Amino acid sequence: MKKQITIAVLYTLLTTVLLGVGYPLAVTAVARLLFHRQADGELIMRDGHLVGSALIGQPFTGPRYFHSRPSAAGAGYDASASSGSNLAASSKALLDRTEASVAVEKNDGPVPVDLVTASGSGLDPDITPAAAFYQVARVAAARGLPVQVVEDLVQKHVTERQFGLLGEPRVHVLELNLALDAMAPKS
Amino acid sequence: MSLNGWLQILLFIALVLLLAQPVGSYMTLVFERRRTWLDGVCGPVERLLYRLAGIDADYEMRWTEYAVAMLVFSAVTLVLTYLMERLQGILPLNTQHLPGVPADVALNTAISFTTNTNWQSYVPETTMSYLTQMVGLATHNFWSAAVGLALAIAFVRGIARRESSTLGNFWVDLTRATLWVLLPMSLVLAIALVSQGVVQNFRPYDRATLVEPQRIAGSGGQSSTMTTQTIAQGPVASQEAIKMLGTNGGGFFNANSAHPFENPTPLTNFLEMLAIFLLPAGLTVTLGQIVGSPKHGRAVLAAMTILFAVGVMACYWAESQPNPLMHGVAQGHSEQQSGGNMEGKEVRFGVANSALFATVTTDASCGAVNAMHDSFTPLGGLVPMVNILLGEIVFGGVGAGLYGMLVFVVIAVFIAGLMVGRTPEYLGKKIESYDVQMSMLYLLIFPLVILGFAAVSVMMPSTGLSVLANKGPHGLSEILYAYASATGNNGSAFAGSNWNTHWYNYSTGVAMFIGRFLMIVPMLAIAGNLARKKIVPASAGTFPVTTPLFTLLLVGVIVVVGALTFFPAISLGPVLEHLLLHAGQTF
Numbered sequence: 001m002k003k004q005i006t007i008a009v010l011y012t013l014l015t016t017v018l019l020g021v022g023y024p025l026a027v028t029a030v031a032r033l034l035f036h037r038q039a040d041g042e043l044i045m046r047d048g049h050l051v052g053s054a055l056i057g058q059p060f061t062g063p064r065y066f067h068s069r070p071s072a073a074g075a076g077y078d079a080s081a082s083s084g085s086n087l088a089a090s091s092k093a094l095l096d097r098t099e100a101s102v103a104v105e106k107n108d109g110p111v112p113v114d115l116v117t118a119s120g121s122g123l124d125p126d127i128t129p130a131a132a133f134y135q136v137a138r139v140a141a142a143r144g145l146p147v148q149v150v151e152d153l154v155q156k157h158v159t160e161r162q163f164g165l166l167g168e169p170r171v172h173v174l175e176l177n178l179a180l181d182a183m184a185p186k187s
Numbered sequence: 188m189s190l191n192g193w194l195q196i197l198l199f200i201a202l203v204l205l206l207a208q209p210v211g212s213y214m215t216l217v218f219e220r221r222r223t224w225l226d227g228v229c230g231p232v233e234r235l236l237y238r239l240a241g242i243d244a245d246y247e248m249r250w251t252e253y254a255v256a257m258l259v260f261s262a263v264t265l266v267l268t269y270l271m272e273r274l275q276g277i278l279p280l281n282t283q284h285l286p287g288v289p290a291d292v293a294l295n296t297a298i299s300f301t302t303n304t305n306w307q308s309y310v311p312e313t314t315m316s317y318l319t320q321m322v323g324l325a326t327h328n329f330w331s332a333a334v335g336l337a338l339a340i341a342f343v344r345g346i347a348r349r350e351s352s353t354l355g356n357f358w359v360d361l362t363r364a365t366l367w368v369l370l371p372m373s374l375v376l377a378i379a380l381v382s383q384g385v386v387q388n389f390r391p392y393d394r395a396t397l398v399e400p401q402r403i404a405g406s407g408g409q410s411s412t413m414t415t416q417t418i419a420q421g422p423v424a425s426q427e428a429i430k431m432l433g434t435n436g437g438g439f440f441n442a443n444s445a446h447p448f449e450n451p452t453p454l455t456n457f458l459e460m461l462a463i464f465l466l467p468a469g470l471t472v473t474l475g476q477i478v479g480s481p482k483h484g485r486a487v488l489a490a491m492t493i494l495f496a497v498g499v500m501a502c503y504w505a506e507s508q509p510n511p512l513m514h515g516v517a518q519g520h521s522e523q524q525s526g527g528n529m530e531g532k533e534v535r536f537g538v539a540n541s542a543l544f545a546t547v548t549t550d551a552s553c554g555a556v557n558a559m560h561d562s563f564t565p566l567g568g569l570v571p572m573v574n575i576l577l578g579e580i581v582f583g584g585v586g587a588g589l590y591g592m593l594v595f596v597v598i599a600v601f602i603a604g605l606m607v608g609r610t611p612e613y614l615g616k617k618i619e620s621y622d623v624q625m626s627m628l629y630l631l632i633f634p635l636v637i638l639g640f641a642a643v644s645v646m647m648p649s650t651g652l653s654v655l656a657n658k659g660p661h662g663l664s665e666i667l668y669a670y671a672s673a674t675g676n677n678g679s680a681f682a683g684s685n686w687n688t689h690w691y692n693y694s695t696g697v698a699m700f701i702g703r704f705l706m707i708v709p710m711l712a713i714a715g716n717l718a719r720k721k722i723v724p725a726s727a728g729t730f731p732v733t734t735p736l737f738t739l740l741l742v743g744v745i746v747v748v749g750a751l752t753f754f755p756a757i758s759l760g761p762v763l764e765h766l767l768l769h770a771g772q773t774f
Contacts, residue, residue, distance in 0.1 A: 003241075004256050007358065008263040010240040015365065016267070018232075019329045020322035023370065024387075024425040027377045031387040031424065034378070039387045041420060041448065043395075052395040053418055055384055055447040059401045069534075073442075075403050079418040080312050080392055082442035084531040084559035086683025088661040089510050090764050092773040094530060094562075102515045110517040117530040120445030120541075120558045126534040130523035166195060167453025168525045168537035177398060 046178065053079075057125040058174050063142040065177045066127070066135050066154075069114055070101055073122025085118040107134060126170035129158050139180070153179060188507045189520050192539030196499055199457070199543060200492065203464045207488060210465055211472020217367040218340045218360060219477070229366040236362055247353035250715025253341055254708055256357040257334060261301050261704070264330055269297040271323040272315070280318035282391040288314060291692040298696045300327035302703035303335060303584055305430070305437030305554055305678035306695055308687040312419040312440055317389055320439060325426040329369055332433025332466075335586025336364035338707060339470055340477075342590045345714030346614055347478045349722050354714055368466070369432060376462055377428035384451035387424040392417050423448055431462035434584040436554030436678045444544070444557040445533055456536055456557060460544055463553045467582040470589045478614055482733035487592060490741045494581040495550050498570050503542040505567035506532075511769055528567065531559030542567065549574035552584030554678025561656070561665065561681035565765035568664065571679065572761065575671045577749040578633060584676065590710050596732070597626045597713065599744040603730040603737075612729050615722040622716060625709040634752045636701050637670045640694050641756070644670075650690040656683030659774030660767065664760035669695060674702035 031039040042054035052058050059077045060068050071077045072085035087094035101116035112130040132154045140150040157176045161167050216223050237244050248256065272288040275281055288296070292309050299306045305328075311320065337360035344354050381387050394415050401413045423439045427449055430437060440446040450456050468488065475484020507527040509518035520526040525537030532541045541558035548555050549571035560571050574581060580592040597613060601623050604611025611618040644651035644666050655662040665681040672679055673695040680686065686695070731737060 001255065001259075004259045005263070007240050007242055008256075008260040011236070011242075011260065011358065011361075012263050012267055014236055014239055015330070016322060016326055019365070019370070020326040023373070024321050024325065024422045027374065027381070027425040027428075028387050028389070028422060030378055031381040035381045038384045039381055039424075040390065041386045041388070041393065041418060042384055043393065050393060050395045051398055052416060053393075053447075055451050056416070056418060057447075058395075058397060058399075058416060059413075060399050061401060062399055065399055075413060076401065077416060079416055081310065082312070082419075082440045082446045083310075084442065084445065084562060084682070086559050086561040086656055086681070087530065088561065088657040088683075088764070088774075089528065089530070089564050090512075090659060090661055090768045090773055091657050095512050095773060098513055098516065106515065110515050112524050113513075113516050113518045113526060114524060114529045114534050116513075116516055117528075117532075119529075119533050120531045120556070120562075121440075121442035121447060121533065123442070123447055124533050124535075125447060128524035128534055130517070130521060133523065161191070162453040165191070165198070166457055167535050167540060169523070170534045174398065181398070 044174070044178070051178070052174055054172070054175070055125055057123050060173060060177060063138055065180065066132060066139060066173055067105065067115065068173045069124050069127060070097070070116065070118045071122040072118045077123060079123055082121045082123055084120040084122060107138060125172055125174060127173055129169050129171055132171040132176070143180070145183070188503060189525065189539070192503065192525070192537070195539055196503065196543050199460060200496065202461060203468050204488070204492065206465060207468040207472050210469030211484070212476065214368060214469055214473045215476045217363050218473070220363070223367060225367055225371060233362055233366055240358070242358045244356065244359050246356055248356055249352055250354050250711045253354050253357050254711045257338065257707070258704065260361070261334065264327060265297045265301040268300060268323045268327060269293050272296060272319055275316045275319045278316070278318050280321070280389065281316035282389070283316070285314065285316050291689050292687060295692040295696045298699050299678065300324050300435070300437060301331060302676050302699045303331035303433070303435055303552065303587065304673060304676040304699045304703070305435045306673050306680070306699060307437055307678070308692055310441045311438060317421055320426060321422050324437060325429060328426065328429040328433045328435040328437070329365055332369055332429070332435065332585040333361045333364040335584055336368065336466070337361045337586070338711070339586035339589040342593055342710060342714040343474050343477045345717040346616065348718040349720065351718045354718060369429060372432050373425070373428040376432060376458065377424045379458060380427055380455055381424045383455045385424040385427055385455060386420055386448045387422055388420055389422060390420040392419050394418070427459070428462070430555060431459045431553065432466065434463055434467070434551045434553040436548065438555065444555045445559070450557055453535055453540065456540055456544065459555070460547045463547050463551045463555070464582050466585045467551055467588045470586070474589060480614060480733060483614065486733050486738045487596065487741070489735070489738045491581050491592070493738070493742055494577070494745065495546065498550065498574055498581070499543055499546040502546050502567050502570035503539055505564050505570070506538045506542045508564060510564070512771065512773065528562070528564050531562030533557065545571045546574065548679060549677060550579065550581035550583070552579040552587055552675055552677045554672065556679050559682060560668070560679060561683045565661070565761045565768060568681070569757065569761040572664070572668050572671060573749070573757070575675045575677050576637070576753045577745055579675050579677060580745065587676065594626045594629050594710060594713070595745050596741060597622055598630070598748070599737070599741045600730060600732065602744060603740060607728060607730065609728045612723055614732065615725065616717050616720045617723055622713050625713045628709045629706050630748065632701065632705055633674060636674045636698050637667070638756060640670045640698055641666050644694070650688065654685040654688055654691065657774065660760050660764040661774065664764065667756055667760055670698055673698040676702050
C-alpha cells in the first residue's frame with residue numbers, strides 16, 4: 001500500500017509534466033508553425049481594428065444588415081459566455097420568445113426556423129440559405145439597393161456542404177454583412 | 188429528414204466498423220507487450236517512467252492489488268486537481284486573473300474529471316484559468332481514459348487466462364495505454380483540428396469592435412449600448428483531441444463542442460464523433476483476439492451497432508419533427524434548410540449531425556455535446572437519456588463500455604443457461620453464483636444511485652426543484668438526466684438548470700464517485716474469479732457466444748434490464764411531456 005502511494009505520487013507528477021505541459025506545448029508549437037491564423041481564432045481586421053472572428057457570430061438586428069440568429073450567450077453573442085437557451089420544446093418562455101422573433105422577422109411567408117431559434121453555442125456564425133434569402137427584400141429596401149444585387153451577393157456567400165456531403169449549406173452572417181458595407185451605399 | 192442526412196449517418200457507421208479492426212489489432216499488440224512501430228519512440232519514455240517512479244514492470248498483480256493501485260492513483264490525481272483549482276489565483280497562466288475555485292465546485296470538478304465524467308457545473312471561460320484547464324483538467328482526460336483501458340484489458344485477461352491468480356500490472360497497462368494509444372492519436376487529431384480552425388494559443392481574451400453596435404434593454408427601463416465583443420481564447424485543440432478520444436467530454440468552453448472554437452466545421456464535427464467511437468469499437472476486436480475468439484468480439488460489436496443504429500434513427504426522426512406549438516415558422520426540410528427542431532442547434536451541423544452526435548456521445552460515456560440536449564424534442568431527448576440509462580455499454584466509454592458490456596454478457600449467458608437447464612459457460616469458463624452475484628451488484632448499484640438521488644431531489648422544493656430551468660415533466664427529466672449522467676460518468680446535461688449549488692455539487696459528486704469506483708470493484712472481482720477457473724471443453728449443451736442468436740439475446744437482455752428498471756421514471760418525464768406537448772400544453 002505504502003509503495004503504491006509512492007509510485008502513484010511520482011507517476012502523477014511525471015505524467016503531469018508529459019501530458020499537461022509537454023503535450024499542449026508541442027501542439028501549440030506545431031500549430032503556430034503550420035496554422036498560425038487558425039490557432040489564433042481567424043481574427044478579422046478592418047481599417048486596423050479587430051472586428052471579430054471568422055468563426056464567431058455577431059449580433060445584427062437593424063434593418064440594414066442581415067440578422068443573426070437569436071443568442072442566449074450573455075447579452076447576445078457574448079463570446080466569453082457561450083450558452084444555449086436550454087429551453088424545453090414545451091417551455092412557454094421558448095414559445096413566447098419565438099413568437100416575438102417571428103413578429104420582428106415576418107416578411108413574406110413563414111420565417112425559416114433557424115432565424116427564430118437560438119443556437120447551442122449562442123455564437124453561431126451562420127444562418128441557413130433559406131434565412132438569408134428571406135431577408136434580401138428588407139435589406140435591399142433599407143439600403144436602397146436593387147433586390148437582384150443583394151440576392152447575388154447572398155448567393156456568392158453560400159457555403160456548400162463540406163466535400164459536398166458533410167454538414168449543411170450555410171451563409172456566414174458577419175462576412176456577408178462586411179461585404180454589404182464594402183459595396184458603395186446609394187443612400 | 189433528408190437523404191443527405193442519412194448518408195452522413197451511414198458513412199459514419201461504416202467508418203467506425205472499418206476502423207475497429209486495425210485499431211483493435213494495434214491495441215492487442217500494445218497490451219500484450221509485443222512489437223509495434225512506435226516502440227522506437229515510446230519504449231525509452233516507458234522505461235524512463237518505470238525507473239523514475241520505481242515500477243517493476245514484470246510484476247503481476249492479483250485483482251485486489253490491481254484495484255488498490257487504481258484507487259490510490261485516482262485519489263492522488265484527484266487531490267492534485269482539487270488543490271490546483273483552489274490555488275489557481277496565485278498560479279501562473281491566469282490571463283483573466285480568475286480567483287480560486289470555490290470548495291464545492293472544485294471538489295465536484297475534481298471528482299468529475301477523475302471519474303471520466305466531466306460533468307461541469309461551472310462556466311469554464313469565467314471560472315478556470317488556462318493553467319487549470321491544461322495541467323489540472325486535460326491531464327485527467329488522459330489518466331481517466333488510460334485507467335478505463337487498463338481495467339478493460341484486465342477484465343479481458345480474466346476471461347482469457349486459466350488457473351491464474353493475476354490480471355497483469357496496473358502501472359504497465361496505464362503507461363502503455365497512454366504512450367502507445369492516447370498520446371500519439373491525440374497529437375495527430377489536435378493538429379487536424381487546428382487546421383480547421385480549433386484555436387490553440389495562450390492569448391488574453393480578444394476584444395473586437397462590433398460592426399453594428401447593439402442597444403441592450405437593461406433593468407428598470409434603462410438601455411445601454413454594447414459596442415464590443417470579448418472573445419475567449421485558450422489552448423483548446425490539445426484538450427479537444429483527448430476529450431474525444433478519451434470519451435471524457437469536458438468542454439473548454441461552456442457550450443462544449445457546439446462552440447465554434449471547439450468544433451468549427453462539419454469536418455471537425457465528423458472527426459470528433461469518430462474519435463469518440465474509435466477506441467471503444469476497437470476494443471471489441473481486442474477482446475476477440477485476446478480471448479482467442481474473434482467471432483465473439485464481432486458478435487459483441489454487432490450488438491452495439493444494432494443498439495446504436497436504433498437510437499440514432501429514433502433521435503434523427505424525432506428532431507426532424509416540427510414543434511406543434513410554433514406558428515408562422517417554416518420548420519420543414521428543403522434544399523435551403525435542414526428544418527426540424529433548431530433550438531439549441533448550430534446551422535453548420537443541422538438536425539442530422541446534432542442527432543448523430545447526441546447519440547454517439549451518450550452511447551459512449553463521452554458527454555461532449557454539439558447541440559443542447561435540454562432543448563431537444565421530448566422524444567429526441569429521450570434517446571440520449573435512455574442510452575445513458577442502459578449503462579453506456581453501446582460502444583461505451585474507453586474501457587468502461589467494454590467491461591460494462593461484458594457484465595451484460597455474463598448475465599446473458601447465465602439466462603441462456605437457465606433456459607436450457609445447464610450450468611452456464613462463457614468461453615469455456617463455468618459461470619457460478621459468485622460471478623452472477625457480482626454482476627447483479629454491478630447492475631443494481633447504477634439504478635439505485637440514479638433513482639435514489641432523483642427521488643430525494645424531487646422531494647426537496649427549495650434545494651432540489653428551485654434550480655430547474657424548465658417546469659412540468661421536463662423538470663423531472665432534467666433531474667433524472669443529471670443523476671444518470673453523473674452516475675453513468677457521462678457528463679452531458681439537460682444544462683439549463685443551475686446545477687452549481689451545494690446540494691447538486693455534492694450529490695452529483697457522490698453519484699459520480701459511486702458510479703465509477705463502486706462499480707469497478709465488483710467488475711474486477713469477477714475478472715479475478717474468472718481468471719482462476721479451469722477451461723471446460725465445449726459440448727453440445729454449450730451456448731455459443733459467437734452467433735447472431737447470441738447477439739440478439741444480448742440486445743434483448745440489455746433492453747429488458749433497462750426497461751424494467753427505468754420505464755416508470757421515463758414515462759413520467761419525456762413520455763408525459765411528449766403527450767402533453769402534442770395536446771397543446773406548455774409550462
